Amino acid sequence: MWQEYEQAIANLLNEKAKSYYYKGHMRLEMAPVSFDHGKDHVVIIFAVTLFATLKGILATGLDTTTFRKTGVQDCQPDVAYYLRERAQTIPAGTGIVNLDRYPAPDLVIEIAKTSLLDDLGTKRSLYEELGVVEYWVVDVQNVQIIAYAIAEQGSKRIQESQVFPGIAILEEALRRSREINLSQVGAWLLSQISTKGGLIYIFSSIDFLASPICAASFSSSGNFS
Numbered sequence: 001m002w003q004e005y006e007q008a009i010a011n012l013l014n015e016k017a018k019s020y021y022y023k024g025h026m027r028l029e030m031a032p033v034s035f036d037h038g039k040d041h042v043v044i045i046f047a048v049t050l051f052a053t054l055k056g057i058l059a060t061g062l063d064t065t066t067f068r069k070t071g072v073q074d075c076q077p078d079v080a081y082y083l084r085e086r087a088q089t090i091p092a093g094t095g096i097v098n099l100d101r102y103p104a105p106d107l108v109i110e111i112a113k114t115s116l117l118d119d120l121g122t123k124r125s126l127y128e129e130l131g132v133v134e135y136w137v138v139d140v141q142n143v144q145i146i147a148y149a150i151a152e153q154g155s156k157r158i159q160e161s162q163v164f165p166g167i168a169i170l171e172e173a174l175r176r177s178r179e180i181n182l183s184q185v186g187a188w189l190l191s192q193i194s195t196k197g198g199l200i201y202i203f204s205s206i207d208f209l210a211s212p213i214c215a216a217s218f219s220s221s222g223n224f225s
Contacts, residue, residue: 018064021074036140037113040174044109044138045079046182047173047189051166054193058087066096067104067130075126080105083163104130106163113140120146128153134163143175169193 001024045061052059062080067073082089083106090102108127112119119137127135128150135155137146145167148155161167169192177185 018076021072034113034140037111039177040138040140041078041111043174043177043182043185044111044170046186047170048079048081048109048164050186050189051169051193052081052083052164054190055166057164058084060087060090062105067099068096069099069130073099073126073130075123075130077105077108077127078111079109080132081107081109081164083107099130104132106133107136107161108132108134109136109138111138111140116141124148124155128155134158134161136161136167138174143171143178145171145174166193 045063049059049061051057060082062082064076064078065080066076067080068075086103086106090097104127110119110123116137116139124135124137131153132150135148135150138144139146147158147161147167149158149162159167169189173185173189176188180188
C-alpha cells in the first residue's frame with residue numbers, strides 16, 4: 001500500500017494537491033480553492049506569526065510541508081510551527097521532513113471547510129501518533145478554532161493553548177477578517193497585544209501611525225522623529 005501511495009503522490013508532483021497516509025489508508029486532496037479557506041489560511045499564518053513576534057516566542061512556521069515516517073505515515077498539514085527551543089530544529093536545505101530523524105512540530109493547524117469531519121477524526125488520530133504537542137482545526141464555516149492538546153497518543157479538547165497562548169485573540173482576528181481587510185486585522189492585533197516585563201508595549205490606539213503629523217514627519221526627514 002505504501003508503494004501505491006508513493007506512486008500516487010509522484011503522479012501529483014505538478015498538481016497543487018495535498019495527501020496523507022495513515023494505517024494503510026491514503027487520501028489525496030486537491031488544493032482548496034474557496035475564497036474563505038484561502039483567506040483563513042493567510043490570516044492564521046499572519047496572526048500567529050505576528051503574535052509570536054510581539055510576545056517574543058521563537059517560532060519557525062511551515063506552510064503545507066511534508067512530514068514523513070517512511071512506510072508508516074505521511075502528511076502535509078496546512079500550517080505547522082516549531083516553537084521556542086525547537087524553533088531551529090530543522091536545518092535549511094531540508095526537503096521532506098523525516099520524522100525518524102527530527103521531532104514532529106509543536107503545533108499543527110488544518111484549515112477546514114469541506115474536510116472538517118476528516119480533520120477532526122482521522123487526521124487528529126494521525127497527529128496523535130506523530131506526537132505533535134497541539135493540534136488546531138480552523139472551522140471556516142463557524143469561524144472558530146477547535147484545539148486539542150496531545151499526549152501519550154491521545155488528545156483532549158482545550159480552550160487555551162499551552163504552547164501558544166492566545167487562541168481567543170486569534171479567533172477574534174478570524175471573525176474580524178470577515179468584515180475588514182488583512183492590514184486592518186493586523187492593526188487590531190497590534191492594539192490588543194502587549195508583552196509583560198516592559199520589553200514591548202503596543203498601545204490601544206495606533207491611529208498616530210496613519211496621522212498627517214506622523215506622515216509629514218517621516219516624509220520630511222526620511223525617519224520618524
